[in-house]
Amino acid sequence: MKTKKLGAEALQQEQGGIAVLSFPRLADPKVLRHAVSTRLGGVSRGGYQSLNLSLKVRDDPGRVQENRGLLSRAAGMGLDALVYVDQVHGDRVVKLDAANRPPGGGCLGEGDAIITNEKGVPLMLLVADCLPIFFYDPTHQAAGLAHAGWRGTVSHVAAKTLLAMGEAYGTRPEETKVALGPCIGPCCYEVGVEVYREFTEVFPWAGEVFRRSSPGHWKLDLAQANACQLMEMGLKEGNLIRSGLCTIRHNDLFYSHRAEAGEEEKTGRFGAFIMLNS
Template identity: 40%
Template sequence: MDVFEHIQSAKGPSLFLLPEWQNRCHLLTAGFTGRSGGVSESPYTSLNMGLHVGDMDETVIKNRQLVSDALDWPFEAWTCAEQVHGNRVQRVTEEERGSGRETLANVIKGCDAIITNVPNVLLVSYYADCVPLYFYDPVHHAIALAHAGWKGTVQQIAQETILAMAEAYGSRPQELVAAIGPSIGICCYEVDGPVIGQVTLLLEKLGCSDDSADTMLELSDNGRANLNLKEINRQIMIKAGILPIHIELTQWCTGCRRDLFYSHRMEGGSTGRMASWIGIRER
């Protein structure tokens, strides 16, 4: 069984939960949505979470409400940012609670990682192949989400998130637990020369040996390569101080399992978005 357990009821939205985290803290919820159990029509069929892909706003809002109801969280807690494939981290306070839940007009601007220690705030990010990164500080009761495509990965958004949690909440990397969620795998993610060059530089910065680098960047004879973003982000987390035994790593590939997930790359860019989420209820 994968660390992200697939839950699909007859009528509810498709969800992938982190049971180990929820067993650790009954006040915590964390997981990832699938593509079924919603009300969107083709090409966004059916649980599209993204307001920015061309789907009708009212349909996306309904899908988000379905997920909130399934989690037994008030929709008013749903809080999200405008993702720009960078590495900026934004601290979410009580004032930002609910930002972006129904419109892009009040979304938290220009950041790909959001952190908070405010209870009853549900942090949410959106994906269709990029890597969702989850962080939980059980000592200081702080949480974070980061959205890591290849650009955010090269800019080490995972490290920036860890540093931001340390500065804002006193989080210590060795006390954090982290998870890497469903995303495109090395099996499906082929990249070209400019990406290869930037990833190679990153692997050198991380001090990866040639053997370990080969597992993250598989070079082909045609000048292209297959990229393992999940493992690269795991290595960034470890380099930043998170203990390897504290990192959960999924095997779900959004490219292989288009019956379960949207894949921007495999569906030619015309598709919906999944959502990652994390929140802690008030004690």
């Protein structure tokens, strides 16, 4: 296995051509496994090359399944039993427990976040520019994943995930560890006045996450917006891990919807995975 550092917080491990990232500060890998997949080492072609994990972007489904198998073996997380949600850029948090756990894995319905304290169940979110957020509560041994684009951020999906963990497991924000995965960075994420207005109406700190780029246009720091949202709830800066990786700058490693997808969807999705060890 080849290992190297990527940015300030991520470790890139490569095995058999499959590269995955992890954040060593998030958790002891003996108790919590987590990973961000990259586009390296798969069998998809064209704009999907090569480790596309999504069955919803018109890639060849056989290749997607093969990619999931390749990743499963490399990441060692039993990804054949993956549990996921039908992501809709909303704010619904789905709790996975013994009662709704799909045997052999599967979809829990519409949602943009999943939380659990079930052990041995790998959770997955798929992204290409949107921010994947990892949550880990070492005190109550609970974990979660949230998917935040600008709409999800405005609807407080990250804050709602932390609140849902509080209700379900007694999770306290000041004890929670959070990692912000790769997403479209403040270097590349230009937005118009609609997005700027929505943020400034909702968040008192919105001025901190926008930089004017041209008349009527701003660069948005999506990761920082979610960091502000979570720290407002009591998350400690020291427990926050920022990958700082932009999906456009690192387009060789990640899919970017903004940089690659035209009128017809022609790009893939990489995955965020988390699992409490049994």
